[in-house]
Amino acid sequence: RMQKHRRLWDAYRFPGFRPVPTVVGIFGDPKARVIRLQRREKKTVCGACGRVYRVWYDRKTRRVRDLPCGEMRIYLDVEIRRVDCKSCGKVKQEKLDWLADNPFFTKRFAFFVGRRCRSMTIKDVAEETRLDWKTIKDFDKQYMREQLRRAGKPAPKVIGIDEISIRRGHTYRIVVSDLEKRRPIWFGGKDRSEESMDEFYKWLGPMKSKRIRLAVMDMWKAFRNSTLKPEHAPQAAILFDKFHVMRHLGEALDKVRQSEYNRVAGRDRRFIKGQKYTLLSHPENLKPDG
Secondary structure, eight states, X not given: OHHHHHHHHHHSOOTTEEEEEEEEEETTEEEEXXXXXXXXXXXXXXXXXXXEESSOSEEEEEEEEEXXXXXXXXXXXXXXXXXXXXXXXXXXXXXXXXXXSSTTBBHHHHHHHHHHTTTSOHHHHHHHHTOOHHHHHHHHHHHHHHHHHHHOSOOOSEEEEEEEEEETTTEEEEEEEETTTTEEEEEEOSSSSHHHHHHHHHHHOHHHHTTOOEEEEOSOHHHHHHHTSTTSOTTSEEEEOHHHHHHHHHHHHHHHHHHHHHHOOXXXXXXXXXXXXXXXXXXXXXXTTO
């Protein structure tokens, strides 16, 4: 019994609170359990200014969703206080650091949902946790903001530049990635113009822009012109991606084939007509019979 209490204590011990060694169920929900948290400190901190008080204005019990335990959904009954803050001049509610931006969920549960969203769709996570789609989306945003904060502001040496369509009607945004760390570092702009590309280098700063050694992009002139500006990254080598290079080579080869077909006449044309994909094929894939 003491060992069970110790496991409960270790799993649900939060700053300023400790679990009561009694787990109860919820009527009508056989896969839910409630753990009551008891306060260990008499002090209450104003959630707005951070001033500490030994007395509180009023209190209420809030049910907070926490990490699941196997198939069981775990809820915590937490006492939330309000203080009559002299500094703020108003009655303010305390803020507990271990609660998420949505105070009806713990921070670790919000990050658990965010990690699930990395490998599952938001709809699937919502069905699994029995929560609203918008709630899961908010947790996903909170998780991504925390990942960006921990990663810090990037200082890439090899970047990849591309555009992405966000809706119909040729509405584009620019995506810049750190190809060495294999992660996107910037998404923005109003379109795929040179002015929008300038926003990235302005965000990155002149010092970090001068450290860029290689910029991989398609053959869109606006990306190249912005990158090679003296105040951006003129020292960077430009590498066009293979897909666009091969597309232009294919178009050039097709033009030559058509011009040769028009140049000759009679039986000579039969060596050119219908041979487009033969010319484009890899030599290892060709057979003597064509």
